[in-house]
Amino acid sequence: MPFGLDWLALHVMALGLDWILGVARVVADWPGSVRPVVAPGPAVLPMIAAGGLFLCLWRGRARLAGLIPMAVAVALWSQTQRPDVLIADNGTLVGVMTVEGRGLSRDQGAGFIADNWLENDGRGGTQADAAQRWPGAVANRLAEAASDVGPMIHVQGKRAAELLTGCEAGQIVVSSVEIAITGECRVFDPVMLGVTGSVALWSTSDGLRVETARERAGQRLWLGASPARPRLALFRFPSAQ
Secondary structure: OOOOOHHHHHHHHHHHHHHHHHHHHHHHOOOOOOOOOEOOOOOHHHHHHHHHHHHHHOOOHHHHHHHHHHHHHHHHHHOOOOOOEEEOOOOOOEEEEEOOEEEEOOOOOOHHHHHHHHHHEOOOOOHHHHHHOOOEEEEOOEEEEOOOOOOEEEEOOHHHHHHOOEOOOOOEEEEOOOOOOEOOOEEEOHHHHHHHOOEEEEEEOOEEEEEEHHHHHOOOHHHOOOOOOOHHHHOEOOOOO
16 A cells, blocks of 8 residues: 555455445346345344354354244244334324235325335335225325224325314324314324324224334433323323314
């Protein structure tokens, strides 16, 4: 390098790197070269890593014990259940799980969120295709659907919010703007989502299970003090007029 001859070695290195990248590009273009898998639970990858390290680093037949946590992790992975409903942290997108895969309330917009949901579901595909699986009707930027957790209504924009003036008990209303409606439905709008972050819903034998991004992440220094809210106040219930 001090004599300006480093390009000789770098050129030889480049030949090998170009070959590796060329092979990667060719293989990536093959049909079916990428197969999405369901995102595992938080315990799966640490168990696989721990078992693999034990298998590689230990000596003798005892190292085969590393296969046990790896096998348990694979079993847990195969039983992963994705949320029945996903709600974006800004209320601009809702995803409902169907037999064919997750249906999305919009065919465009919030593309990064949509791609992540579909990838983590292990389905892949495009947002437009997923919007075709939305199990309900979409009209006037108001998407309605049936889900395992109850009837869903996704309100997109101020005009749609003005059209929806009331709701019924058991319904879940998601809005991209702050909304004022009457009824006993459960409302997720920017006011509530600003506290919870994105939301995942499951239908269980014990009722509705709710997991929020804020609960999963915990209190972080850069989030500041969170407002004191009781856990039961996960939903904002409009007051009946």
